[in-house]
Amino acid sequence: MTRENVENVRRLFQAVEERDIAGVLAAYAPEIVIRDAESLPYGGVHHGLEGAKQHVEGAAQTWNHLQPPAERKMDAVFLDVEDYVIVLWRLKRLAASSGGKLDLPVVSVYKMRDGKILESQMFYSDTVAIQQFIESDLHFAQLASST
Numbered sequence: 001m002t003r004e005n006v007e008n009v010r011r012l013f014q015a016v017e018e019r020d021i022a023g024v025l026a027a028y029a030p031e032i033v034i035r036d037a038e039s040l041p042y043g044g045v046h047h048g049l050e051g052a053k054q055h056v057e058g059a060a061q062t063w064n065h066l067q068p069p070a071e072r073k074m075d076a077v078f079l080d081v082e083d084y085v086i087v088l089w090r091l092k093r094l095a096a097s098s099g100g101k102l103d104l105p106v107v108s109v110y111k112m113r114d115g116k117i118l119e120s121q122m123f124y125s126d127t128v129a130i131q132q133f134i135e136s137d138l139h140f141a142q143l144a145s146s147t
Contacts, residue, residue, distance in 0.1 A: 002080045005112040009078060009085040012110075012117065016056075017072045019064070024056050025049055029116035037127045041134065062134060066093045085110045091124065093133065102133045 008027050015023030034046040034055050042058025045051075074089040086109050093102040104125050111119035124130060 002082065004115040005083075005085050005110075006078050006080050008112070008115055008117065009087060009110050010076075013074060013076050013087070013089070017074060019060060019072075021053065021056055021060075025052055027117050028052050028120075029113060029118045032117060033119045035119075035121040037122065037124055037130075039127045039131055063093060066134075068094060083112050085112060091130070100133060100136060102130065104129060 012024060012027035015021075015027065028049060030049055032046075032048060032052050034052055036043040036046070036055065038044055041062045042055055046055040071092045071094050074092070076087050076089040079086040079088070086107065089106050089108065091102065091104045091106050094100070106125065107123045109119075109121050109123070110117045
């Protein structure tokens, strides 16, 4: 089952990079639990496919304007650990409005069951830097629209 687990998580990452919400949801078990940093606009604990949809839509709303297609590749490395898949990846963003850049390592842990993701948790190397990046771009965009 472990090869199937890794392949499913690879498909998840490809769907995220391609902004394919249906593909993201297809990777999850119906009772998925997603845990993401509370400090992020889309963070918190999300339950079930409806919660997963809210999570992915919130992340897209936050990042799509900050991430041109060239920055969507996450350079993921997939590690197979029995009922878990651990992924080492990069959070890369380029704020078109302010010119700011973000490039941070992230670790995600996926608990698997029957080839589907049952639990997902992201561990960011610097959530403060991420929050500051989001806020500075929002502030820059507000200044630009008021002139």
